[in-house]
């Protein structure tokens with residue numbers, strides 16, 4: 001993740017200069033307030049559609065603080081420039097959007113401008129939401145305006161100068177915001193186009209899976225090649241994917257819909273929120289997303305297919321690697337992990353054979369360290385995967401030794417570097433998340449983002 005320091009002074013001056021000019025160009029007037037509309041004035045079918053669209057857009061995950069009321073905002077969303085607090089988007093007339101007409105809501109979604117005319121930070125992913133159709137914005141508005149109103153004043157952001165100046169966002173928009181409706185590709189099926197519209201728009205998959213430049217904008221030339229979110233790596237989900245077995249439409253559908261797939265394991269961290277949301281929306285939308293994403297991955301190359309066969313063969317008869325046999329990591333794996341990960345119990349209640357784990361083939365061990373420390377906590381009221389956390393029973397040295405062993409034994413990628421530091425960082429995040437977690441029941445399915453102090 002870029003640190004603020006890497007933005008050179010010259011770039012900063014250019015940014016501020018550009019922003020002042022841009023402000024003049026992009027200035028928007030306030031939109032008149034209205035009397036809050038009565039909830040009964042909205043068509044229930046429209047409200048229902050808005051509910052599903054809001055789930056696809058993860059609105060509640062960002063707009064609900066730990067232990068707070070739904071959509072009342074106040075969640076700290078970390079950025080390299082400081083924390084930005086999400087807004088109250090309940091229909092409270094004074095602290096929420098109760099006096100916003102639909103046109104103001106649509107302008108916020110499309111151009112990142114609030115009702116009063118202020119630029120909003122792109123942490124609110126309007127660079128994706130800009131493609132949402134009038135009809136879908138109307139449904140989202142109807143859904144939000146019929147939620148319980150919650151009185152919760154917006155918190156001010158913890159940003160350093162000049163990023164605390166909203167006019168800076170005007171410059172950012174001129175450079176990076178490509179407004180416009182989704183343009184259908186007539187050579188593709190309606191289902192594919194539906195998937196593309198959702199992935200690039202409401203579902204904003206690229207917001208996590210595409211790397212960002214020093215100014216926090218997605219690199220358009222590197223779409224879906226892997227990004228960072230809250231001390232997790234959002235893996236490459238294009239031809240650069242490191243997943244040991246290639247993703248197919250069916251595998252993607254299962255993973256996105258039920259949160260796990262037998263060839264790839266479970267979704268954790270911020271991705272667990274995404275899949276929990278997709279579990280409740282029309283199945284056809286998840287199928288469309290899976291279909292479109294298959295074409296983003298592209299057909300597997302011959303190399304990839306050979307590798308796939310090798311991987312399947314290795315699972316049947318694991319190779320003996322003498323160099324790893326007597327390492328401390330080997331004994332820890334045998335004692336603490338193999339019972340679940342090298343057994344034949346079906347997913348998701350046992351672990352996958354770790355030869356299939358993308359976490360162990362990933363460019364760095366962040367996700368693997370996170371999961372070994374915190375495990376997977378059961379979801380209240382559901383039969384869901386469980387893995388114990390090892391934060392209290394293993395030292396950083398033991399976890400590092402284990403990670404080095406797992407990488408050597410279960411992936412065909414070169415050894416990781418900086419493992420010790422990554423384990424220390426992961427433990428720090430784990431401690432913070434445990435301290436502030438309001439509901440341990442759902443913690444395994446909720447991202448660190450939901451647990452920010």
Ligand code: HEC
Nearest residue numbers: 057058059062077084085086087108114120121123124125
């Ligand atoms: C990745 C986190 C994130 C997601 C996902 C997200 N938002 Fe937000 N949203 C924010 C943040 C942060 C702000 C505040 C931006 C600022 O203060 O400039 C915000 C601001 C807004 C605002 C402006 C409110 C105001 O009072 O100015 C609206 C409206 C809004 N979001 C609606 C939505 C809807 C609808 C969805 C789902 C379709 C959604 N958001 C999804 C983070 C998010």
Ligand code: HEC
Nearest residue numbers: 203204205208232233234235243266267268270271358367
């Ligand atoms: C809030 C951030 C975020 C969003 C939004 C998001 N992802 Fe993810 N995604 C992640 C993270 C983090 C992981 C790694 C999870 C893990 O280690 O279990 C991940 C993992 C995945 C994987 C597994 C890849 C592999 O090789 O194991 C797939 C597939 C995926 N995401 C697809 C999507 C799609 C499609 C969307 C949009 C519908 C999406 N993601 C939206 C953060 C996100």
Ligand code: HEC
Nearest residue numbers: 264265266336337340349350351352357358359385386387
């Ligand atoms: C009680 C059973 C159990 C034990 C013990 C256990 N795990 Fe797990 N583990 C699971 C389950 C269930 C999952 C979720 C399914 C999956 O993704 O494999 C999981 C997931 C994982 C994943 C993510 C795989 C992926 O990419 O989807 C990793 C990595 C992992 N475990 C490593 C370990 C290590 C290392 C140990 C030993 C220190 C361990 N586990 C001990 C049950 C267990």
